[in-house]
Amino acid sequence: MAMTVPVDVAASVRDALVAELGIDATALAGEAELSLLPGMESVKLLRIVSALEEVHGVSLDDDVLFSIETVDDLIRALGGAPDAGGTTGETGP
Template identity: 35%
Template sequence: MTEDTRADVLTTVQDVLRESLRMGEEPIEPDDQLDLLPGADSVRLMRVVSQLERHFDIELDDKEIRDARTVADLVALVRTAMDGSA
């Protein structure tokens, strides 16, 4: 995966979170805790995961998703799944 692609994953995750949680243009940082983002709840976060799986054509492991605490954790899961499907 190129560095551009790696940066695109972070941007896409941030965009999907912002849209799904209806955060507008509020900044989302990699070290932000997923469950503390405004509007976050388990249902909305699962929708985020589903959208990311469709967008990147990947499948994320349920246990790993539950263990993801931060935006960076979620980005890492997506990147790992992309590397595995390449």
């Protein structure tokens, strides 16, 4: 029987940003604009979104994608709750 392992959305977003951009996780404030992060470009942003969609098993609608501007926007779009940069565990069914 397959077991679903809950993934901490906020932490996964920060991990994906760090992995793609090679930046320090402590630089990732929730209100930071994604387009202004060091080394960010359109293709990299879509690679990050694509990776996160795969991890969380979702496909975001265009209007949701078009509305994402900040790190916290991306976390919310994926169904997570923004945090202060920690790795608080996600609970739920």
